[in-house]
Amino acid sequence: MTSATAARPESLRVNNQVLLALAVVAALAVALCGFVTLAPNRLVSGKPVALWQAAPSSGPVIIALVLALAGLALAPPIRALHRFAAMLAAMLIVVALYAAGGAAQRLGAGMSALARVSLGAGFWVVIAAAALIVVDGLQRAAAGPLERVAFALAIVAALAGLAASGALDALSLVHEYNNRQGGFSAAVIRHIELVAGSVLPAIAVGVPLGLLSIRRERSRGPIFVTLNLLQTIPSIALFGLLIAPLAALGLGGVGPLPALIALTLYALLPVARSTAAGLGGIDATIADAARGMGMTGRQILWRVEVPLAAPVLLAGLRIVVVQAIGLTVVAALIGAGGLGSFVFEGLGQDAADLVLLGALPAILLALAADFLLQLLAASVRR
Amino acid sequence: MIEIDRVRKTYDGRTVVDDLSLTVPDGAFCVFLGPSGCGKSTTLRMINRLVTTDSGTIRVDGEDIASLPEAALRRRIGYAIQSTGLFPHWRVEDNIATVPRLLGWPRGRIADRVTELLELFRLAPETYRRKYPHELSGGEQQRVGVARALAADPALLLMDEPFAAVDPITRDALQAELARIHKSTGKTIVFVTHDIDEALRLATDIAILNRGRVAQFATPQDLLENPASDFVRDFVGTQGIGLKLLSVRKVRERMRPGETAEGAPISADAPLRDALSLMTVRAAALLPVADESGRVVGTIALSDLVR
Numbered sequence: 001m002t003s004a005t006a007a008r009p010e011s012l013r014v015n016n017q018v019l020l021a022l023a024v025v026a027a028l029a030v031a032l033c034g035f036v037t038l039a040p041n042r043l044v045s046g047k048p049v050a051l052w053q054a055a056p057s058s059g060p061v062i063i064a065l066v067l068a069l070a071g072l073a074l075a076p077p078i079r080a081l082h083r084f085a086a087m088l089a090a091m092l093i094v095v096a097l098y099a100a101g102g103a104a105q106r107l108g109a110g111m112s113a114l115a116r117v118s119l120g121a122g123f124w125v126v127i128a129a130a131a132l133i134v135v136d137g138l139q140r141a142a143a144g145p146l147e148r149v150a151f152a153l154a155i156v157a158a159l160a161g162l163a164a165s166g167a168l169d170a171l172s173l174v175h176e177y178n179n180r181q182g183g184f185s186a187a188v189i190r191h192i193e194l195v196a197g198s199v200l201p202a203i204a205v206g207v208p209l210g211l212l213s214i215r216r217e218r219s220r221g222p223i224f225v226t227l228n229l230l231q232t233i234p235s236i237a238l239f240g241l242l243i244a245p246l247a248a249l250g251l252g253g254v255g256p257l258p259a260l261i262a263l264t265l266y267a268l269l270p271v272a273r274s275t276a277a278g279l280g281g282i283d284a285t286i287a288d289a290a291r292g293m294g295m296t297g298r299q300i301l302w303r304v305e306v307p308l309a310a311p312v313l314l315a316g317l318r319i320v321v322v323q324a325i326g327l328t329v330v331a332a333l334i335g336a337g338g339l340g341s342f343v344f345e346g347l348g349q350d351a352a353d354l355v356l357l358g359a360l361p362a363i364l365l366a367l368a369a370d371f372l373l374q375l376l377a378a379s380v381r382r
Numbered sequence: 383m384i385e386i387d388r389v390r391k392t393y394d395g396r397t398v399v400d401d402l403s404l405t406v407p408d409g410a411f412c413v414f415l416g417p418s419g420c421g422k423s424t425t426l427r428m429i430n431r432l433v434t435t436d437s438g439t440i441r442v443d444g445e446d447i448a449s450l451p452e453a454a455l456r457r458r459i460g461y462a463i464q465s466t467g468l469f470p471h472w473r474v475e476d477n478i479a480t481v482p483r484l485l486g487w488p489r490g491r492i493a494d495r496v497t498e499l500l501e502l503f504r505l506a507p508e509t510y511r512r513k514y515p516h517e518l519s520g521g522e523q524q525r526v527g528v529a530r531a532l533a534a535d536p537a538l539l540l541m542d543e544p545f546a547a548v549d550p551i552t553r554d555a556l557q558a559e560l561a562r563i564h565k566s567t568g569k570t571i572v573f574v575t576h577d578i579d580e581a582l583r584l585a586t587d588i589a590i591l592n593r594g595r596v597a598q599f600a601t602p603q604d605l606l607e608n609p610a611s612d613f614v615r616d617f618v619g620t621q622g623i624g625l626k627l628l629s630v631r632k633v634r635e636r637m638r639p640g641e642t643a644e645g646a647p648i649s650a651d652a653p654l655r656d657a658l659s660l661m662t663v664r665a666a667a668l669l670p671v672a673d674e675s676g677r678v679v680g681t682i683a684l685s686d687l688v689r
Contacts, residue, residue: 283465285463285464285465285467286467286468286469286470288432288463288467289461289463289466289467289468289469289527290467290469290480291432291456292427292430292432292461292463292467292540293456293457293461293480293481293484293530293531294452294453294454294455294456294457294481294484295453295480295484296453299484307471308470
């Protein structure tokens with residue numbers, strides 16, 4: 001009997017506080033917030049509908065998954081169980097979206113064609129908590145790059161399958177997508193074009209500027225003072241400032257051109273900074289030895305300095321690309337197009353789901369770019 | 383042969399090398415010795431044009447180095463430095479192969495040369511060629527650094543305080559190895575140090591530098607016996623000068639040929655300092671002396687040391 005009481009605290013030890021906290025947050029969100037919202041038309045804000053009313057059949061699965069994850073927080077911290085938690089959380093993401101799609105069908109069935117079922121606060125909290133659990137689980141399981149890619153692809157494939165099956169068609173977000181179908185892929189492509197069209201010139205200009213700042217000590221101050229100054233101008237102001245001079249030059253003050261110029265200017269500082277930090281951080285005796293053995297300046301740069309600075313350079317590139325994807329949303333204000341056009345149109349119409357149609361893909365693009373560049377950096381570091 | 387002819391170097395009005403002339407004969411182990419700031423490192427770096435001369439000329443094997451393309455000049459001169467300068471992202475074999483690759487040697491020849499050099503430095507090729515520099519000890523890194531400098535078999539090797547950053551025991555082993563390699567390859571070595579004992583141990587010729595000028599250029603023994611100035615006398619150090627003299631003279635110079643004595647013999651090529659040490663340890667005033675083959679060829683007595 002004494003041994004039984006002594007064993008109790010042992011068996012209830014929380015081995016993963018992060019997992020427990022996230023599971024509790026998800027459980028509270030399901031209990032207290034609406035899982036979806038129901039509105040008579042797309043312009044009126046909806047009324048929250050709780051999970052058990054919205055999805056009586058798949059709701060219990062969600063609750064069971066959340067409870068199972070909370071239970072895993074008490075399990076012994078071994079890699080297989082961390083991986084299992086990540087898998088359950090990935091399932092939770094897919095099931096939650098499936099439940100929301102089902103709820104939209106059920107709730108919309110008795111209503112007029114104008115009625116809209118949107119994703120509620122409870123849904124978003126569950127999805128966010130589940131995504132964090134996936135990341136945490138893979139980290140604790142010390143998953144390699146291949147496993148991480150496999151996880152990401154599996155989740156994306158499941159969600160794509162769900163969308164293709166028509167299970168989500170009743171959701172307001174999908175209505176908005178269907179209304180814009182032609183425009184959506186064009187907007188995504190334009191968004192990517194704007195990001196690439198500003199990051200690539202920023203690299204072409206920023207890397208030489210960063211190099212110059214470490215090769216010529218005296219140029220360092222002016223270069224970074226200028227770039228820092230550019231960075232402090234609010235993006236909307238910079239877009240606005242470019243309108244007049246470009247219009248005066250006859251190049252058009254609105255549209256993609258001023259957006260590309262402004263986005264390039266913003267990307268210059270992080271590019272130049274990480275170039276200077278990466279190449280300037282290399283032990284000077286290494287370059288001295290390379291020179292002393294008869295490497296040319298170009299050979300030293302490409303064979304020695306760039307590979308050694310690669311982790312820092314790629315970390316800088318990650319920041320630049322993610323920042324550019326976000327800023328490009330704002331560029332829609334001056335008619336540059338891209339996903340931001342849905343965001344601002346939605347804001348103008350007070351249609352939250354149209355805002356989401358622009359914001360969600362932008363977030364996913366940023367996450368995907370971040371993930372890919374992280375993988376690249378990991379493979380370079382070896 | 384390296385002929386340094388009246389070279390001068392000024393940094394921001396401060397003269398670092400001042401009208402310096404010096405001729406290093408082929409096969410010499412020439413040590414530039416002096417206090418910090420005396421211009422020894424700058425002079426060394428002028429030979430492979432890492433530092434440009436303000437005036438004067440330097441000729442290597444009769445050719446004015448200013449007339450040669452920079453990179454080509456450096457590829458035929460070995461270069462090793464204090465912090466090794468090994469490329470941390472390259473394996474040992476890639477580091478050693480640096481200059482042969484720049485010279486476009488075929489792959490097989492490079493691989494053979496790497497193996498040969500690792501063996502020369504007593505690093506087992508199969509264990510070491512695939513390692514990264516951070517996986518090596520300080521002494522091993524320095525060996526690889528010197529092996530890299532020797533990779534393309536240059537006739538001339540420049541070494542800038544290569545052993546200054548390693549512990550005394552490792553330094554001792556590295557010095558012995560370098561002496562062995564100098565003897566077996568016959569390369570011309572120019573070596574910079576501020577350590578008088580290292581210079582006495584390794585050099586065939588020592589150039590003592592002071593304020594950018596040559597204070598004295600002589601053999602180690604000559605330097606100890608006939609210092610040219612008070613500066614040289616002070617730098618060489620009056621304390622322990624007798625022991626330093628014993629460390630530059632060989633047993634062969636003082637031995638009595640044909641005689642024999644009891645006990646394990648000392649090598650005829652060992653410094654007299656070792657003989658004194660051995661006598662102290664054995665409490666013996668007489669030691670047998672052996673040649674390279676281990677055959678006893680004579681004796682050396684305590685009184686011979688002070689003749």
